[in-house]
Amino acid sequence: MMRVVILGSGRGSNAEAILEAQRTGRLGEARGVQVFSDKAEAGILALGPRFGVPAAFLDAGPFKTKLEGEGETRYIAAIEACQPDLVVLAGFMRVLKQGFLKAFEGRIINLHPSLLPSFPGLDGIGQAWRRGVKVTGCTVHYVTPEVDGGPIIDQMAVRVEETDTVETLAAKVHAAEHQLLPAVIARLSVAKSGGVK
Numbered sequence: 752m753m754r755v756v757i758l759g760s761g762r763g764s765n766a767e768a769i770l771e772a773q774r775t776g777r778l779g780e781a782r783g784v785q786v787f788s789d790k791a792e793a794g795i796l797a798l799g800p801r802f803g804v805p806a807a808f809l810d811a812g813p814f815k816t817k818l819e820g821e822g823e824t825r826y827i828a829a830i831e832a833c834q835p836d837l838v839v840l841a842g843f844m845r846v847l848k849q850g851f852l853k854a855f856e857g858r859i860i861n862l863h864p865s866l867l868p869s870f871p872g873l874d875g876i877g878q879a880w881r882r883g884v885k886v887t888g889c890t891v892h893y894v895t896p897e898v899d900g901g902p903i904i905d906q907m908a909v910r911v912e913e914t915d916t917v918e919t920l921a922a923k924v925h926a927a928e929h930q931l932l933p934a935v936i937a938r939l940s941v942a943k944s945g946g947v948k
Contacts, residue, residue, distance in 0.1 A: 756838050
């Protein structure tokens with residue numbers, strides 16, 4: 752079994768896609784063992800009771816956009832206690848620093864709403880929309896110190912139609928994310944187990 756810890760800051764739609772894939776047998780050898788959020792009121796925490804996975808608020812400290820100092824130490828200890836094979840950033844809106852990256856090196860993946868290396872950073876969908884591209888999508892990549900710059904694992908393309916608005920495009924990208932992320936986790940789990948499922 753590949754033990755997966757999910758981190759998120761918001762409503763948790765990508766975490767929900769992972770846990771729904773697990774419930775329906777589409778997550779390979781992977782199992783979500785813990786959900787953590789840096790927001791006490793985040794919707795992602797409600798997924799725990801729904802899917803039978805522990806979910807908890809974990810104080811990230813005083814900084815709003817990064818995980819540093821005591822907050823970083825707290826997160827490392829709590830995640831290490833889960834003995835994770837994979838840490839999934841599912842809308843976790845903090846920049847990770849060297850201590851965290853070193854603790855889980857090669858085991859952290861992130862989902863980004865663009866076809867990297869295009870449109871890294873905040874508002875990938877809006878960046879693509881404003882640039883007028885005809886194809887965008889989403890990317891799952893390993894996390895490294897460079898923001899959205901780690902090795903790409905897989906991508907899914909989304910065509911931008913003439914009739915799209917930024918809202919309809921966002922909905923299409925999110926739908927692609929909900930397919931791609933669980934599929935990548937399933938594939939990584941099978942690779943880890945050395946078999947084919």
